[in-house]
Amino acid sequence: MSRIRHFVTCLFHGLAVAAVTTIGLTAAPPAAAQSSNSIDSVEGLPTFVMPPSGPFSPNEITIPNARAIAAWVRSGHSDASSEAFTHWDEEGSIPPVCATCHSGAGFRAFHGLDGSAPGLPEQxxxxxxxxxxxxxxxRNLGAVEQITLSSGVDHPVIVGEAACVTCHQGRAAGSSVTKAVDELPEDSPNEDLGFVNPHYALAAASSLGGYGGLGYQYPGKTYTGRFLHAKPVSTCLSCHDPHSLEVTQDTCLMCHQTGDPAEIRISRQSYDGSGNTSKGIRSDIEANSELLMSLISDYAAEVAGTPIVYDGGHYPYFFADANGDGLADERDGSRIKYASWTPRLLKAAYNWKFVNADHGIHVHNPHYALELIYDSAEDLAGQLDTDFASLNLLR
Structure with a gap:
């Protein structure tokens, strides 16, 4: 018996204690109490009527949807123990600006789906x-016809992507970086500058490319727009199971020889200077991203005057490394955040983080990723003793 089928069977019997605790189910009421809700068993499985509580609106969800619920249970969207949902536990509440995506109640309030006026929750x-x-x-989500991106662009959506675009666009844009650096000298450290964080899981942002404007786009450069892919692939749900969030590889196999996104290459040229076009395009993005981080480190030490180190496990991620040992400097037990930002360095670091915050960017918009990395690397190399042309990168 498969794990999923076993889980569903246990769910209906009320025996999967951990799973029941996770999704808020209780034992079925007596037969007399459930007569109006009784539904025939599905494919031989006994029925289990959910109580009128929990996040499922059970009066609207029928028993045949048990498999969808089981898929949701194993997704990140249901993981109540993850950092995405426990970050504010000590405070006891989630700030309105964060609750929009880190709480179902906050999301409904933001779009006015709970009867309130659309906008950030009041409390x-x-x-x-x-x-x-x-x-x-x-049932009211279909009324949401556009999402305002962090860049200010009003992006039209259909009901199948409204939730995805709301929460996977990040909380900053290239315009945020432009506003932060204003007209400051490009290579002069400024203590008033701080790292601009594009946020996390940016699939919707990266897929929109230059049209969305969520990466920092260098003046005078052109950028790939929305990655429309092939015709059958038009929204997030074209590739992702809506409940488990897993990639449906059969979609890839309609056009590609493999269903593994990491192995797919959509270009016949090498972007990383290796000349190897037999590997997936993700490898080119990763190689160029490593190069950009190396240039960020060189520029910080040689131009900004303070070595820098990246620590993805601690906000704000970029820290001072005065002794160059590869570890964040500490003071009184706390890491010392990087404080020697120049406008040029901030732009490159933002783009590096933007590209690496979307672990599927090689599928969502590989060309946009490569363009952002290339332009950032080229900009930094111009201030270093680096022959950028000899790297044989392609944009």
């Missing part, structure tokens, strides 16, 4: 919520 939202069924299955 912090209690912790404990996840991306529940009502986040994506609310």
């Amino acid at each position: 912090p939202v209690p912790t404990g919520g996840v991306v529940d069924c009502e986040t994506c299955h609310n």
